[in-house]
Amino acid sequence: MTAPPGSTIAAERPASALTFDAPSEVGVLLLHGITGSPAAWRPIAEQLIADGTAVRVPLLPGHGTVWQDLNAATWADWRTAAARELADLRGRHSAVVVAGLSMGGALALELAAAAPAGDREGALGEIFGLVLVNPALRVDSPLRTALPLLQHLVPSVAAIGNDIELPDQDEVAYPRTPLRAIASMQRGQRSLLQRLWRITVPTVICQSGTDNVVGPWSARQLRARLAGPVRTVSLRRSRHVATLDYDASLVLTEIRRMRDAAADSPRSRP
Template identity: 30%
Template sequence: MKQIDKRALPFEYMGNSAKGCLLIHGFSGSPADMRPLGNYLKKRGYGVRALLLPGHGTKPQDLALTDWQTWYLAVETEYLKMSEDYKEVVPIGFSLGALLALYLSVKQNASQVISLNTPLFFRNEEYFVLKNPDCEYLSKQRSLAEKKRNQLLGRFSYEEIPVKAFQSLLEFKELLKTQLAKIKIPVLVVQTKNDGLVNPISAQFLYDSIKSKRKKLVWLEKAEHLLTFSDELPLVLEEIALFLAKSSGN
């Protein structure tokens, strides 16, 4: 059995509401990135589950053996399990998790969906497509200060990205673009303008492509990609609370 780092373990909070929230983390990250959001939703009475995507929480070599279909199946399975306990289940995804949450809303009868820093377009996509086809892993090249900060925050994230798995993510986002017009449920889109990874045009593209009658696009001015640990998180939490409190009508 693969040893999961204790910082990367999934978590769950039972709620006293008919609505549950399924939290989906990003590529090479872990549920720890969603814990600030999970703690907030718990205090507001919502049921919360944050799953660990396949290939995550162990070592990059495990992630290299997975693809978007594997990640989506895990999300869908967790969603269906949650649907047995809650009248409504709202997928809330960050980065890759946002792609998965949106695709889930196409395939399943989700009532609402929340998409945070959705990577429909990357800032340096040609870098990820790779000039060197023989390269198996890309280093994130974090600074020492960033590594220390991650330790203090209790984060778990791979320091290397398996190229094969990331290329599957790229394929997935292109597929999702062709499906966005099928989304008609209420959608909250949050995007940081200062995102160094995701091109902010992703958010406007998403907003314009979905056919929801109730949709909102929220821009953050200062936060970087990992908005769940940013100074602007309180604004995000407030927007999420308002969105969840409204009825699920289109």
């Protein structure tokens, strides 16, 4: 794909961050999962860019290098990086749609929980809605209860990346799962669970029929705790990384719908 003017698409480096600035009314922020990379969102991001939509797909701290670097990163680092990208989009556009895969879904919720509803100070746009793809609100592993201790004894365990049904897809994930990073994510997830009630924006949960990384518990918690309207979309042919799987077109459709609803909403008008 040829990079449109204003973008930093690097086809030969699919794990790199992707930025595309456009005078669209709505900006879209896409967040990848833990041990993964922006490659998980790249095909969808390129479709949005082709629509003329401003897009940010950041490479979260500790990712895109070697797995050992991820053990030096924390939930606070990922949250800060995501918030920085959101602030940039909010300063340029009337509204923002945030979409996240796995841990990226939890970070999207974190941003929405932290943002005061209807915050329209100055030129800042608000978060209009969320599209969450197999969002992770807990560590679904037999190691979950042992993580606080185990993280100090074992640097990493087997990889969790590339749970994809469609052949020949690659989210460019680490070959190992760093436990200190997972333990930090777990602490962030527990804190987030207590603040889900603050989220009032429309939310779409895209949930795979088969997911070997995140179980159905997280989606049930969201449907029970979120204060805003929630809709679930079933991705029957996909596994965890549904953004690169058979149902990726359904995820793209939901993001486009949320983007278009934001553009049409009186709340997004200056």
